[in-house]
Amino acid sequence: MSVKYGILTLLSIHQNHGYDLKIELESLLGANVKINAGQIYTTLDRLIRDELVRLVGEDDQERKIYTIEPKGVIELTKWLLEPVPYVSTRDSFHFKWSCARKIKFDHEEKMLNQQKLVIMQDVMELTKLKTECLLNNEEDKYLLISGALLHLEADLNWIHQIENRRYK
Amino acid sequence: MIQINNLKKEFKQGKSNIQVLKNVDLEIQEGEFVAIMGPSGAGKSTLLQLLAGLDVPTEGEIIINNNYLHEMSERERTIFRRRNIGLVFQNYQLLPNLTVEENIAFPLHADGKSSKDKMYVITELLESVGLSDFENTKPNLLSGGQQQRVAIARALVNNPSVLLADEPTGNLDRNTAEDTLNLMTKFNHQYNQTIIMVTHDIFSAGFADRILLFKDGEVDQSISRKEENYAKYMANFMA
Numbered sequence: 001m002s003v004k005y006g007i008l009t010l011l012s013i014h015q016n017h018g019y020d021l022k023i024e025l026e027s028l029l030g031a032n033v034k035i036n037a038g039q040i041y042t043t044l045d046r047l048i049r050d051e052l053v054r055l056v057g058e059d060d061q062e063r064k065i066y067t068i069e070p071k072g073v074i075e076l077t078k079w080l081l082e083p084v085p086y087v088s089t090r091d092s093f094h095f096k097w098s099c100a101r102k103i104k105f106d107h108e109e110k111m112l113n114q115q116k117l118v119i120m121q122d123v124m125e126l127t128k129l130k131t132e133c134l135l136n137n138e139e140d141k142y143l144l145i146s147g148a149l150l151h152l153e154a155d156l157n158w159i160h161q162i163e164n165r166r167y168k
Numbered sequence: 169m170i171q172i173n174n175l176k177k178e179f180k181q182g183k184s185n186i187q188v189l190k191n192v193d194l195e196i197q198e199g200e201f202v203a204i205m206g207p208s209g210a211g212k213s214t215l216l217q218l219l220a221g222l223d224v225p226t227e228g229e230i231i232i233n234n235n236y237l238h239e240m241s242e243r244e245r246t247i248f249r250r251r252n253i254g255l256v257f258q259n260y261q262l263l264p265n266l267t268v269e270e271n272i273a274f275p276l277h278a279d280g281k282s283s284k285d286k287m288y289v290i291t292e293l294l295e296s297v298g299l300s301d302f303e304n305t306k307p308n309l310l311s312g313g314q315q316q317r318v319a320i321a322r323a324l325v326n327n328p329s330v331l332l333a334d335e336p337t338g339n340l341d342r343n344t345a346e347d348t349l350n351l352m353t354k355f356n357h358q359y360n361q362t363i364i365m366v367t368h369d370i371f372s373a374g375f376a377d378r379i380l381l382f383k384d385g386e387v388d389q390s391i392s393r394k395e396e397n398y399a400k401y402m403a404n405f406m407a
Contacts, residue, residue: 117391120370120379124393127374131353149374156370 003035003043008052008068008076015056015067018044047072093155097162109166112159119156123149170196170219170330170362175228177214177385188214190385192228198329199360201353203373206382212366215382216332219364220253221245233329250279254323254361258335260315262307262322269294269303272321279326286325293321297351313344320351324361331355333365337372349375 006025010016016024022040026033044066047053052072056065068076093115100108126145133142177189189211196202204212217223218230221237230237235248249255262271272290294300297317307315316336323331333352337345353375356363365376373379381389 117389120373120391121394123370123374124376124379124391128393131350131375134350149371153370 002029003039004047005076005079007040007043007047008072008079011053011066011068012073012076015065017059017063017065019063021066109163112163116156116159119152119159123152123156126152169198169233170194170364171229171231173229173231175215175218175230176226177211177218177223178226188385189218189225192385192387194380194387196362196364198233198362199356200378201356201363201376202365203376203379204364204366204382205368205370205373205379206388210382211385212382213334216334216364216366219330220255220332221249250275251326252328252330254326254328254331256316256319256323256331256333256336258338260307260312260319260339262315262318264307267304267306268299268310268318271307271318272325275322275326289325289327290321293324296354297321311344312339313341313347316340316344316348317351320348320355324355324359327359329362331361331363333363335366335368337367337369342371345372 003025006028007021009028010021010024018037018040021044022035022037025040026035029035044053048055048066050071052069052075053066054069056067059065097108097111099105100111105111126149130142130145130149133139133145172192172194175189175192175194176187178185178187180186188209192211192215204215206212214223218225219232219237221240225238228238232248232252235252237245237248240248263274266274269290272293273286276286291300294303297320299314299317299321302310302314307318310318316339320336331352336352337348340348349372352363352365355361363376365372367373377393379389379391380387381391
């Protein structure tokens with residue numbers, strides 16, 4: 001999913017060849033994400049089939065150059081405007097906790113406690129990173145990290161709520 | 169360095185004794201930023217009061233940079249506090265009849281120093297906290313965030329080695345709280361000041377190097393930032 005819309009995003013900026021798209025897409029998704037070249041080319045083939053992207057020819061190094069079609073721009077705009085549903089119930093800890101409740105797991109308190117500590121550690125690390133982004137004027141990254149921190153805070157508050165209700 | 173050994177604090181309530189702190193053992197390094205969290209009544213603020221020398225322990229030792237606080241008289245503790253400890257509170261505690269500049273200079277007078285000799289320190293602090301244009305303003309004309317910045321400047325005017333903050337962002341909105349914490353972090357790095365901050369919210373605690381979770385008068389957990397995780401996040405966001 002992200003490969004398709006990532007390619008549309010990049011091609012909406014300027015036409016490009018497959019290898020460059022791979023590199024730019026990896027950077028857009030974060031350094032830990034590696035995309036294999038095959039995935040890029042099969043996605044490009046599908047985008048051409050659906051008339052969202054068009055092959056314009058080859059550059060001087062015989063690399064195929066792709067460009068976005070008007071239909072592709074409409075598809076990209078539609079995707080960007082589509083709100084993202086809340087997915088946290090599918091999040092691994094929520095699922096794990098549901099399983100624990102289902103079997104009336106003896107160590108729920110320990111499980112919650114350990115999760116809390118991990119969240120707090122994540123908060124400390126991300127806060128340090130956020131401060132560095134602020135000092136380096138990296139506004140977009142600063143805002144992304146602020147968003148991640150708000151999610152972590154919500155997770156922590158949720159665990160507090162479970163604890164409060166357990167001991168009621 | 170701050171060393172706390174076997175610290176106990178009891179308060180009388182009617183006929184019984186309430187143990188607010190039980191056997192607290194702690195070591196806080198110079199320049200460390202520590203956040204203390206925990207439910208109400210866990211002993212967090214009592215610990216700050218003892219560290220500030222505003223109260224005395226029932227038992228145990230508090231050693232701040234080789235000064236044995238628990239052995240000092242009240243007068244000695246007051247002098248020690250003025251010279252070594254900066255205090256920041258949730259409700260700022262500024263003197264309403266004094267201007268911003270006079271509030272910041274106040275600890276100097278209390279210590280018998282002339283603020284004229286230290287004018288450059290005050291000017292520098294006003295600049296650091298972004299209030300150079302407000303030196304003659306009275307606190308009631310300032311926003312909550314600005315008042316807290318005055319309070320931080322006042323806490324730092326004597327260049328204390330330790331800054332104790334009790335819910336410093338408790339009355340501030342999120343953006344103002346972030347500015348305040350960035351300011352505290354800046355001073356922590358710039359002057360290698362040790363900061364001990366009591367807070368109820370993880371957003372503020374995230375600025376610390378270590379979080380201590382208090383429960384029933386004891387340190388229940390100690391959480392430090394792990395460098396390997398930090399590297400993982402760097403890779404994720406810095407791509």
